[in-house]
Amino acid sequence: MISAYNRLSTQCYDQQWEIEQLLDEAEKEIFAITREHVTTEIVPTKELVMEAIEQIEKLYESRGSVMGLPTEFIELDRMTSGLHAAEMIVIAARPSMGKTAFAMNPGLRFGDFLLPCPPEPGDP
Numbered sequence: 864m865i866s867a868y869n870r871l872s873t874q875c876y877d878q879q880w881e882i883e884q885l886l887d888e889a890e891k892e893i894f895a896i897t898r899e900h901v902t903t904e905i906v907p908t909k910e911l912v913m914e915a916i917e918q919i920e921k922l923y924e925s926r927g928s929v930m931g932l933p934t935e936f937i938e939l940d941r942m943t944s945g946l947h948a949a950e951m952i953v954i955a956a957r958p959s960m961g962k963t964a965f966a967m968n969p970g971l972r973f974g975d976f977l978l979p980c981p982p983e984p985g986d987p
Contacts, residue, residue: 867892935968 871889874880880888921930922944931945943952954962 864896867896936965 871885871892874885874888925944929940929945931943931947933940933945934943943950946952954966956962
């Protein structure tokens with residue numbers, strides 16, 4: 864990616880190409896990088912359905928208990944069954960409604976799992 868950037872930036876400074884040609888070249892470089900690193904695996908529909916049924920059965924058997932990481936927001940945990948890997952939860956509201964404060968609470972609680980915390984002054 865860095866070498867592609869270097870090639871493209873050199874071409875920009877040379878000013879020998881039209882902007883459309885530079886954009887086309889940049890697009891080609893980016894798609895080439897993506898093609899090299901993206902793999903696709905075809906999974907039979909039957910397999911996906913069976914996995915979904917197993918997940919639904921587990922949720923039914925747990926009867927509302929949190930199966931993922933609990934957020935300590937009871938209503939959110941009830942709706943999502945906790946935080947799960949590869950899930951994205953979108954928090955949407957009008958401005959100044961507390962979205963950032965709300966989103967930061969689980970982040971602070973689970974910070975030890977995500978990033979190492981710096982030692983506190985006076986810690987051994």
